[in-house]
Amino acid sequence: MNESITSFMRNIFSKALTIIFLLLAGAIIFSLIQHVVNGLINKADLTEVLLKSINIGVIALAVFELALIINKEYSEPGDHHHKxxxxxxxxxxxxxxxxxxxxxxxxxxxxxxxxxxxxxxxxxxxxxxxxxxxxxxxxxxxxxxxxxxxxxxxxxxxxxxxxx
The missing domain is CATH 1.10.287 (Helix Hairpins)
Structure with a gap:
């Protein structure tokens, strides 16, 4: 009984954290697009805009990877606690x-x-x-x-x- 409650809570929290990190990755990507558009409209230095965009994109990728890791390791059914x-x-x-x-x-x-x-x-x-x-x-x-x-x-x- 106690193990099923723990498994249920683990699944709920992992899904919630996965969704939160996916939303954050999406928000970072939106920020990336906004940064590029603002840089092009304001005729900022293209090299600086591109370098900053790469940096923001890599951060979005890291957050996305974290969401995938949480989803894979904590919410998939199976014997993860025996792994x-x-x-x-x-x-x-x-x-x-x-x-x-x-x-x-x-x-x-x-x-x-x-x-x-x-x-x-x-x-x-x-x-x-x-x-x-x-x-x-x-x-x-x-x-x-x-x-x-x-x-x-x-x-x-x-x-x-x-x-x-």
Whole structure:
């Protein structure tokens, strides 16, 4: 009885969060279109409009990916509570972290371009910190994947040995 209530609540919350994140992704895409139209109408610098648009689009993609991950991992029927948590993370985390890293890299590169065009080389600490943090995040993801790959192999070999 208690497990069915938990499963029901889990399904309700995952659907609600999926809808919320999908709506947010839609709102970000609407903001992207509005930004491009305003930039073209006001005859703003096309390069700046395009770079900002790419940044906004990648953020929308990250939010959309989050909605898909929540929907897939928490609302699909099945024995998700019996599924190995590390395997679940290995399946979903790289895509999401990859999208976030693209967004952060673009933000840092856009700031570097902007500051170099304005001759504000003294303000490069912030974009360099963003790019370095992105590199650290990617390295951390690689370490996580490497370590969990070894632990997965150890668990599988232990299960095979126990079955014999």
């Amino acid at each position: 190995d948590a590390i395997q679940t993370l290995r399946g979903t985390l790289p895509r999401f972290i990859g999208t976030v890293c693209v967004a952060l890299s673009l933000e840092g590169l856009i700031m570097v371009i902007k500051y170099s065009q304005l001759d504000l080389a003294g303000n490069l600490y912030y974009p360099v910190a963003i790019i370095a943090s992105t590199a650290f995040l990617l390295i951390s993801l690689g370490v996580f994947l490497r370590l969990t790959d070894q632990s997965s192999e150890a668990i599988e070999s232990k299960q095979v040995t126990e079955e014999k």
